[in-house]
Amino acid sequence: MQNAGFAALGLNWKYLACDVRPRELQSALDGAKQMGFLGLNLTVPHKLLAVEMMDVLDKSAHLWGAVNTVRFEARNPQGRWTPLGLLADDPPGKIRTHGFNTDADGLALALQEDLGFDPAGTRVLVLGAGGGAGQVAAKRLARDGAAELFLVNRTASKVRKLAKEIGRRCPRTRVTVGFPEGRVDLLLNATSLGLRLNDPLPLDEEKFQIEQAAAVFDMIYRPTETPLLKLARQRGCKSANGLDMLLWQGAKALEIWTGKAAPVAAMRKALQRELSVKN
Numbered sequence: 441m442q443n444a445g446f447a448a449l450g451l452n453w454k455y456l457a458c459d460v461r462p463r464e465l466q467s468a469l470d471g472a473k474q475m476g477f478l479g480l481n482l483t484v485p486h487k488l489l490a491v492e493m494m495d496v497l498d499k500s501a502h503l504w505g506a507v508n509t510v511r512f513e514a515r516n517p518q519g520r521w522t523p524l525g526l527l528a529d530d531p532p533g534k535i536r537t538h539g540f541n542t543d544a545d546g547l548a549l550a551l552q553e554d555l556g557f558d559p560a561g562t563r564v565l566v567l568g569a570g571g572g573a574g575q576v577a578a579k580r581l582a583r584d585g586a587a588e589l590f591l592v593n594r595t596a597s598k599v600r601k602l603a604k605e606i607g608r609r610c611p612r613t614r615v616t617v618g619f620p621e622g623r624v625d626l627l628l629n630a631t632s633l634g635l636r637l638n639d640p641l642p643l644d645e646e647k648f649q650i651e652q653a654a655a656v657f658d659m660i661y662r663p664t665e666t667p668l669l670k671l672a673r674q675r676g677c678k679s680a681n682g683l684d685m686l687l688w689q690g691a692k693a694l695e696i697w698t699g700k701a702a703p704v705a706a707m708r709k710a711l712q713r714e715l716s717v718k719n
């Protein structure tokens with residue numbers, strides 16, 4: 441997806457995947473800096489660890505408490521911090537790390553595009569709200585004006601803390617730990633259940649019937665139809681997988697590194713091609 445995006449913009453850049461152990465994250469960041477990397481993405485479990493390691497944090501990383509996009513920057517000849525990707529020459533001075541988070545934007549754009557979903561005034565059930573992705577989702581939905589959030593997590597203590605934090609930051613959103621009575625506008629799965637072939641449903645159907653949800657969004661994109669999404673389709677709910685969330689968080693990251701509008705169509709095509717090969 442990123443390589444297709446760079447090619448569409450005519451950039452001679454390359455995106456690589458590297459496995460890094462959590463305890464070596466700082467060395468890996470330093471190494472990338474030394475090797476002239478322009479930026480990077482981080483995934484689980486580095487997103488939380490990286491917050492403490494950045495020289496500067498963007499508002500998005502502060503807000504969502506996690507970093508998934510890093511941009512290396514140096515001072516331009518006028519002394520202004522500038523993305524390395526936009527500097528013509530090798531920077532003579534210090535290089536700094538600037539941490540961003542594009543996951544929340546990715547989710548909001550995907551919900552809008554795939555389900556026509558606008559969080560303002562809605563009731564939403566979040567499954568796996570205590571995980572990294574679930575916490576960002578719940579906070580973003582609250583900030584975007586959700587009226588009621590129902591937070592469910594295998595380890596309930598994780599969501600009790602989150603519910604308090606959202607209550608403090610977004611007092612207009614009613615936050616409940618547990619399943620709702622009645623209908624919701626959106627059921628969002630942020631658990632990892634559905635990734636593996638024989639995973640059980642992430643939803644306890646004795647506590648909540650899926651047809652009580654107008655729409656179902658599963659953050660998982662591989663397989664393209666999880667058992668939860670299959671059930672949603674069979675019961676007539678609108679549904680979408682996490683592919684567009686992946687796409688949009690990547691598109692936003694590309695914009696952060698390049699300073700250019702993301703060539704979303706080319707990125708989407710590459711992503712779909714790659715996933716159809718691996719599915």
Ligand code: ATR
Nearest residue numbers: 484568569570571572573574593594595630631632
């Ligand atoms: P990420 O950061 O990608 O969200 P994560 O932090 O590992 O990944 O979170 C995964 C989510 O799936 C968590 O909500 C986790 O529940 P716990 O907080 O109790 O660990 C949930 N999850 C994982 N396996 C599960 C299972 N077998 N049953 C129910 N929930 C599960």
